[in-house]
Amino acid sequence: MKAEEIRRRFIEFFKSKGHAEIRSASLIPENDPTCLFTTAGMHPLVPYLQGAKHPAGRRLTDYQKCVRTGDIDEVGDAVHLTFFEMLGNWALGDYFKEEAIKFSFEFLTGKENLNLPLDMLGFTVFAGDEDCPFDQEAFDLWRSLGVAESRIAKLPKKDNWWGPAGITGPCGPDTEMFYWTGPLPAPEKFDPEDKRWVEIWNDVFMQYNKNAEGKYEPLAQRNVDTGMGLERVTAVLQGKKSCYETEIFAPLFAELDLIRGAEAVDPALRSASERIIADHLRASCFIIGDGITPGRTDQAYVLRRLIRRAVREGRKLGIQGNFCARIAARVIELFEGLYPELEERKSVILQALEKEETQFAATLEKGTKEFQKLIDRVPPHITRKIISGKNAFNLFETYGFPIELTVEMAREQNFEVDMAGYQEAYKKHQELSRAGAEQKFKGGLADASEQTARLHSATHLLQAALRKTLGTHVCQRGSNITAERLRFDFSHPEKVTPEQLKIVEDLVNQAIERDLEITCEEMDLEAARARGAMGLFGDKYGARVKVYTMGDVSCEICGGPHAKRTGELGHFRIIKEESSSQGVRRIKAVLESK
Numbered sequence: 001m002k003a004e005e006i007r008r009r010f011i012e013f014f015k016s017k018g019h020a021e022i023r024s025a026s027l028i029p030e031n032d033p034t035c036l037f038t039t040a041g042m043h044p045l046v047p048y049l050q051g052a053k054h055p056a057g058r059r060l061t062d063y064q065k066c067v068r069t070g071d072i073d074e075v076g077d078a079v080h081l082t083f084f085e086m087l088g089n090w091a092l093g094d095y096f097k098e099e100a101i102k103f104s105f106e107f108l109t110g111k112e113n114l115n116l117p118l119d120m121l122g123f124t125v126f127a128g129d130e131d132c133p134f135d136q137e138a139f140d141l142w143r144s145l146g147v148a149e150s151r152i153a154k155l156p157k158k159d160n161w162w163g164p165a166g167i168t169g170p171c172g173p174d175t176e177m178f179y180w181t182g183p184l185p186a187p188e189k190f191d192p193e194d195k196r197w198v199e200i201w202n203d204v205f206m207q208y209n210k211n212a213e214g215k216y217e218p219l220a221q222r223n224v225d226t227g228m229g230l231e232r233v234t235a236v237l238q239g240k241k242s243c244y245e246t247e248i249f250a251p252l253f254a255e256l257d258l259i260r261g262a263e264a265v266d267p268a269l270r271s272a273s274e275r276i277i278a279d280h281l282r283a284s285c286f287i288i289g290d291g292i293t294p295g296r297t298d299q300a301y302v303l304r305r306l307i308r309r310a311v312r313e314g315r316k317l318g319i320q321g322n323f324c325a326r327i328a329a330r331v332i333e334l335f336e337g338l339y340p341e342l343e344e345r346k347s348v349i350l351q352a353l354e355k356e357e358t359q360f361a362a363t364l365e366k367g368t369k370e371f372q373k374l375i376d377r378v379p380p381h382i383t384r385k386i387i388s389g390k391n392a393f394n395l396f397e398t399y400g401f402p403i404e405l406t407v408e409m410a411r412e413q414n415f416e417v418d419m420a421g422y423q424e425a426y427k428k429h430q431e432l433s434r435a436g437a438e439q440k441f442k443g444g445l446a447d448a449s450e451q452t453a454r455l456h457s458a459t460h461l462l463q464a465a466l467r468k469t470l471g472t473h474v475c476q477r478g479s480n481i482t483a484e485r486l487r488f489d490f491s492h493p494e495k496v497t498p499e500q501l502k503i504v505e506d507l508v509n510q511a512i513e514r515d516l517e518i519t520c521e522e523m524d525l526e527a528a529r530a531r532g533a534m535g536l537f538g539d540k541y542g543a544r545v546k547v548y549t550m551g552d553v554s555c556e557i558c559g560g561p562h563a564k565r566t567g568e569l570g571h572f573r574i575i576k577e578e579s580s581s582q583g584v585r586r587i588k589a590v591l592e593s594k
Helices: 003-016 043-049 097-109 136-144 230-237 250-260 272-289 298-316 324-335 346-377 389-399 403-412 419-441 450-470 498-513 525-531
Strands: 059-067 083-092 121-126 152-155 169-180 197-210 216-229 476-481 486-491 518-524 544-550 554-557 571-581 584-592
Touching: 003 059, 003 083, 003 097, 003 230, 043 083, 043 216, 059 272, 083 097, 083 230, 083 272, 097 136, 097 169, 097 197, 097 216, 121 136, 136 152, 136 169, 169 216, 197 230, 216 230, 250 272, 250 324, 272 298, 272 324, 272 346, 298 324, 298 346, 298 571, 324 346, 346 389, 346 403, 389 403, 389 419, 403 419, 450 476, 450 486, 450 498, 450 544, 450 554, 450 571, 450 584, 498 571, 518 525, 525 544, 525 554
Parallel strands: 121 152
Antiparallel strands: 059 083, 083 216, 121 169, 169 197, 197 216, 476 486, 486 584, 518 544, 544 554, 571 584
């Protein structure tokens, strides 16, 4: 079964069970400081999992575009991806374990659905610990559906527990479904340590709230959140060892063959370089499609790293000219029907890739010259010639040279690379980066505190003030809120002057002084647009949306949460204005007591 058919059957199945289909949200999380990208279908739904009413109802389903960056260096093997699609269904204070598990079972084994044999499936449930009990209900439900006890593994929290997304918040046990990919017949006993059992679906039961003291309390609103990775389940159902062997990637490899002038090969024999190029450029298309351009920080830096890694792998394959835009054009062609933003921003995507690839060609040249300087410093009479780990890491960090390239170039000139020293330098860099990220992203809107709600409302006033001061070309390109400050990215081609910032700051504070009521109305998406509401994130809410209005100052489609009146915000002060990426500026601001 092909990915297109799996996606269609999943959505149609849950629509037949009373679920409303919602559009995929942006890859750039709205006001979620816990991550750079949307990594799962639940991220855009946090306010609704916490009790806010979703315009589309209490039963939802979608296919959500996701990016995970923790394993970028692992991409190239048969397993890892940067971009993927997540199929999901949710119950927001509606049905719970019984219906969720029965739905999952019916979709997996039903003849009109995936039609998987029961004897090829294994399951896991939460074993229980000192915090929360064994999930007897989930275990009994699988047994009632005919699953043998030997096919249900009881696993600890590290395996069968989700959340919370932040330090505190909704969380709960999950049950996971596995498919046997080894020789037939499948073992009678399910062994989760046997990698031939591949996880294909996960049902999360949010029934607890972890409080600030670390205790787990029953949630007032219990939710179901499920996730099925489309690429993985496609490979499993097709009997492939890798998603790179499926039709999902075949057109990208075919285009790469044309660029290289190479003959097609068995999909299972595609090299790591080919896989990296296909994955990274696919991810880059979607990231640029959601408003990010290559830069030096945050999402922009990740994007730059993906593009440059793809270019380096292209050089390994012997490609000398620019090629990224050609691969991207195929990605857009393949996905524009599902994600229309790719077609809408096609020229932006192709131009950004072309520019970054051209710039990196010059960077590679500079790095090569720097490498040669290191070589030339070593006296000819030295028997064992070594490039220090520190210098090797500097080539990576400053010039984008992967260690593999440094080792290869060193070997050509009879040099060695101090790999232990390189690993030590790299580890220190990771620790510093991780510490910075943890400090940067601690707390935040995931906890939905009153302060983050006020700061969220302030971003609406800020955008309105920026558009009034700088022009209507200003649109939100990202937002990050902690309990201490807001960070707002917006489209603007040049630095905002101090005089302009003062005007913006005054406009926001004037709106606060007016103590405007912040109202929320539900309406059809078209009605919201007709009213003039800013629709930055409207697509993810489906046909009906929430519109937050602040007097005559601001009218935006948004999921919330917000303050009740602008007068609750205090005094707004801009603390910094800087570049985020090409064509995108960033403002950091705080709310102070009057």
